[in-house]
Amino acid sequence: MENQLAWTLAACARVMRPVIRLALAMGVKHPHLEEMLRDLLLTEARRSWQAQGVKNPNISQLSVSTGLNRKAVTAKVRELSEPLPHTEMSAAAKTFTLWLQMLAEHPEHRRLPIVAEAGVPSFETVARQASRGNMHHRAILDELARLNMVAEHEGHVELTADAFVPAKDLQSMLAFFGDNARDHLLAAVSNTLGERAPMLERAVYAHGVSMDDCRAIEQLVRQRWSGLHHELTREMTRAFTSAAGNASGRIRVGIYTYYEETESATPAEPESGVPGTTRMEKG
Incomplete structure (x- = not known):
């Protein structure tokens, strides 16, 4: 159990590090993050109980699930506000x-x-x-x-643009950041927990290559994505126009590339310099 907690916290730290970088750059402080984390803990704890058939979990149940004391739970039983557009x-x-x-x-x-x-x-x-x-x-x-x-x-x-990237609108950029990163992580979390049939969640990586090659590889991905983007858009448009009025499913398909100059060209593990594939599907 201790190992599981340590592993989970380490994974959460990796996920949250870039989020914290963004938060600090935007002037967000510890009290803001603490309040948000408490709200999220309660929201997800309530969702978890409801998934188990408990329609209205009580204060004690929420307290046990989150580790928050009853007073904190009582003060926070409210829905999260949504200042960003979907x-x-x-x-x-x-x-x-x-x-x-x-x-x-x-x-x-x-x-x-x-x-x-x-x-x-x-x-x-x-x-x-x-x-x-x-x-x-x-x-x-x-x-x-x-x-x-x-x-x-x-x-x-x-x-006049080739992609919907509202760079001159901070609110819209933050909304896309939140929605795209959320759904990427939801797929990974679902696969890790084995909640349902595996979803596509894969990446290819290499360590110990030149920055010029990194940039060239990114351009290759952009070119390949362009064709796939049009194919996916066509299929989603067909699905959207033919759907019944009460259709409630949603799908988001994304792709990302990230590269940077690291402090050392030597990977932590010698063999990890060879390109590898991570496969997050489980089940």
Whole structure:
């Protein structure tokens, strides 16, 4: 049991280190993190009890699960606030993605009329399809323009970005960071706990290579991802448009590359310099 706790804490430390780096860079202090951790402990403890059939876990049950005293539990029985938007709900992101998919088959549609007669491709039709008509195309266009992803001129709009990365909007960037990292970790946690059928969670790594090769490999990944991105978008769009009104499933497929110059070119274990594959699937 002691080994399990030590291993789990070490894994959590590895996961949380970059999160702490972000928090410190944004001015977050220990009291903020402590309050957030308590809220998360209680939220997840409540979810765990409910998964076991306990609809409304009591104070004692939550206290035992979290290690928080009853007074702390009583003071914290509330839902977490959500000041960040949910990226999967973004009509601007959906419109951008659908437009990008259109470009893969028709490059000439990088520039579209904002509105046009029936049968003629326009930004209005793309926005209506992406949002299922729940948001006016003008509001979506204004949001994409605010994010510097499109340029509007004389009744036409042109796509000026190749990926939905709202770098000039800190709130949106933090929302994507939170959603993408959360789902990556949810897949890894599910596989580690063996909660259900294994999900894809793999990585290839190498230690002891040049930075030039690191950059070249990243470019290779970007090129390969571009083709897969269009294929996945096409399939998800088909699934979205054909789904029943009460469909509640969600899916996020992601990819990442990270490289850096380490302090030593010598790996901690000599054989680990050889490229290897981590496979997080279990079951």
